[in-house]
Structures are given as structure tokens and as C-alpha cells.
Amino acid sequence: MSLDTLLLNPWLWLGLFILLAYTIEAITGFGSIVIALSLGALLLPIPAMLPVLVPLNICMSGYLAWRNRQHIHWPTLLKLILPLMLIGMLLGYGLRPWLSGQLLKALFGVLVLWFAGRELLRMFRGHISPPHPSWLSRSLTLGAGLTHGLFASGGPLLVYALAGTRLDKSQLRATLISVWFTLNSSMTVLFLLDGSLLPNLPRIASYLPLLVIGVVLGEILHHRLNEQRFRQVVYSLLVVTGVLLLGKAVL
Template sequence: MLTASAIALLMAIVFVAFVTEAAVGFGATILTVTLGAHLVPIKVLLPAFVPLNILLSLWIVALHHKDIDRDYLTRRILPSVAVGMIGGMGLYRIGSPEHLLLGFGVFVVLLSAGELYKVFRFKASSAPMAAWKSIGMLGAGGIVHGMFGSGGPLIVYVAGRQLHDKGKFRVTLATLWLILNTVLVLHFLIAGDLTLTTLKTSMLLLPMLALGIAVGDQAHKRLAQHVFRVVVWLVLLVAAVILVGRHMFAD
């Protein structure tokens, strides 16, 4: 049973996570998992949080569906991510080797730091990745998403090299999360991971979703395009640093 202070901390974490994703199109799950897993077991937290994240993605897609880059989503992102995600869901069932997240986090720190360096050195935006590189990174992102619901960093890194418009970037990723997380919830349902405990946790966090959408959408509207790109890479860097720190200093 969570204490009142633990509940308040979890709600604050989820609020910040939803603000972040409503503003830039990603980040909610990895922030919640890396910070919230200290308070709630990950196999309770994920089935409670992912259904709420679906509602956030659905809201973004419903309002901005005309901006979805359908060709890039269906031809480049989904096939590779889907294959990886199938493997990731299998690994989730046999024990979730969380130590692999340390290497994953270090890799993402290096990628995002490199992109921020380019931004602050006023270099041109990175060109789209070679097809074979993007396929590999998207597949790896799918594996991590199937295991932990937080494969976004690798997927975002690839998409960020291709989608430079902030609105198109946000809604295209929201569409992807909507599809992937719906599959995850069905997986949780079949596996019996959706329980009364996860439902109560979801209901507890629901007000944070509404507040996060309201604040995050206003932030998205106010962010200039060049500032948006800095925020994207910065969120990615912070999330990865938190991930690395959590695993390096875990008891």
C-alpha cells in the first residue's frame, strides 16, 4: 500500500510525463517508468499507465490527424518496430532483463548529446538516416517498447532526423504510440496483467492526464520550431540520463 507522500510523488511524476508528451509527442512512458518504478512495481505501473497514454495519443491524433506523415509511418517506422516489438513482448514474459536498459540508456545519451551539440553549434539539421541504420534502430526500439513500453528514444531519434515540422512530428509519433500501446494493452489483458490494482492506479492518475494535456498543449503551441527541436533532444537526453542513473545506483 502506497503512503500519501508516495502517491503525491507518483502523481507529480505522471503529471510532468504527460505535459512532456503532450508538448513534444513522446517521453511520458520512459519518464514514468524510470522515476515511478521506485514507487510501484513495473509490472503494476506499466499496465496502469499505458491505457492512460493511449488516451493522450488518441486526443492528439483526433485533433491533428491531417498532419500525420502516413507514408513515413506505414512504410518506414511500423514494419521494423512491429517485428522488434513481438520479440520484446516475449522477453517481457520471461523475466524482463532490466540490466540491458543500462546499455540502452548510455547509447541514447550519446545520440541525443550529439544532436544537441549540432544544434548549439548552429549546424544544419541532421539528414535522414540510411535505410539499413534506421531499420536496425527502429527494430531495437520495438524490442525495448515490447519489454518496457518505453522504446521511444531510439524511435524518436530516427524520426527526429526525418520529421522536422513540430506538428507533424508530434502527431505522427502519437499515431505510432496509439497503435503500439493498444497492442501492449491487449497483451496485458491476455496475460492477466490488467487487475483491480492496476485499474485503481489508472483511476488515481487520470486527473494528471487531463492536467498534463492542458498544460502540454499550450507549451506545444508556444514553442518556436528551433526551440522545439532543442526541447526534443533535451528531453531525450534527460530521460536517458535518468535511466542510466537509476540502474547504476540501484541497490
């Protein structure tokens, strides 16, 4: 395979995006799948990437969930988040075959734009979200499950759904990590059943070292970077990526 052919291989670029995404997650604590999927969607179909990115995420979320298990707020996890998100995830998974690749990219572009734009505004204004009414939190949590089933990216809506929660930072982080481990494990089982997991196992294995390298790099850079400024750069990158995704979907 020539160098030009290699450089034109979108799966090679996805590997670079995975390395970048897990480095950023180790620095900031958010968004490995959102970042890798949003950049990868510029080159590859979303349904083709999910059976690779979702199992990869289990490795990190499983390790972090175990390490932070003492901080998990079990009533919130078991009574509020998981029932609604599992229902929403199954709905989103069931909808994916009925949606065209272009429509999926457009919807994901809107989600990325909303998430990154909202975070940038919140950072510049120093805004703290007030608590939501119970019905709105539950509706948003169900919607987060739906977006997780569609894009394995329920984080933006779920974090918004839990705005103003009484959980402290450690409890919220540990509870959210447990959500991703549970949902992504469930999605991996669905990928196994629908036949899309096994053909991707060699690719998943080849990307695993990138995950480890990204985490190590992120841990090193975490202590050397201004996290606030770095988050602004990442959210700005996501805004641009969301615009590009919408542009590709429309054109």
C-alpha cells in the same frame, strides 16, 4: 494511513511523476512515458508500471492522432514504421519475463542516457542529423519496436531512425502520434491477455485526472516559458535520472 506512510507510498510518487510528465509533454511535445517511467523506475519495478502508464498514454495519443489525422503520412506509417515496430514490440514483450528487474533498469538507464545526452549535444551544437541509409533506418526502427516492447519507450530510437526524413514537421508529428496510439493500444491488449491490466484499472482511473491537469498546465506554461531552455533542463534531468538508474542496477 499516516502522513509518513502516505509519503512513502511509491505509487503516490508515480502520480506526481505522471503529472510532471504530461505537463512537460504538453509544453515540449515529447516523452510522457519516458519521463514518468524513468523517474518511477527509481522507486518501482518497470514491469509493474507499464500496465498503468501504457493505457494512460492511449488517452492522449488517441485524441491527438484524431485531431491531426489529416497530416498523417500513411505510406511511411503503414509500409515502414508499423510492420517493423510491431515485430520489434512483440520481441521486446516476449523478452521481458526473461530479464531481471535490475537488468531492465540498467538497459533503460542506458537508453535514457543516450537519448538525453544526444539531444543536449544536438541542441548545443545546432547539429542537424543527415539522412540514414535505408538499411540503417529499418534496423533502427526494428530496434525502436524492441525498446517499445521492453519499456514502452520506442520514441528515442524511432526519432533517430527517421532523422533526415522528408516529412515536414506536421507530418512527422502526426505520424509518430499515430505510431504510439497503435503500439500502446496493442500493448494494452497484451496486458489484458496476460492478466496485468484488470488489477490496475482502479489505479489507471485514479491517475486520469492528473493527465488532464498536466495537459492544461502545460498549455498555459507553453506560452510563458523559453522552450529551448526548458528542454535543456528536462534533458539534464533525464541524464541525472539515467545515471541514478544505472547506479541502482549496479548496486
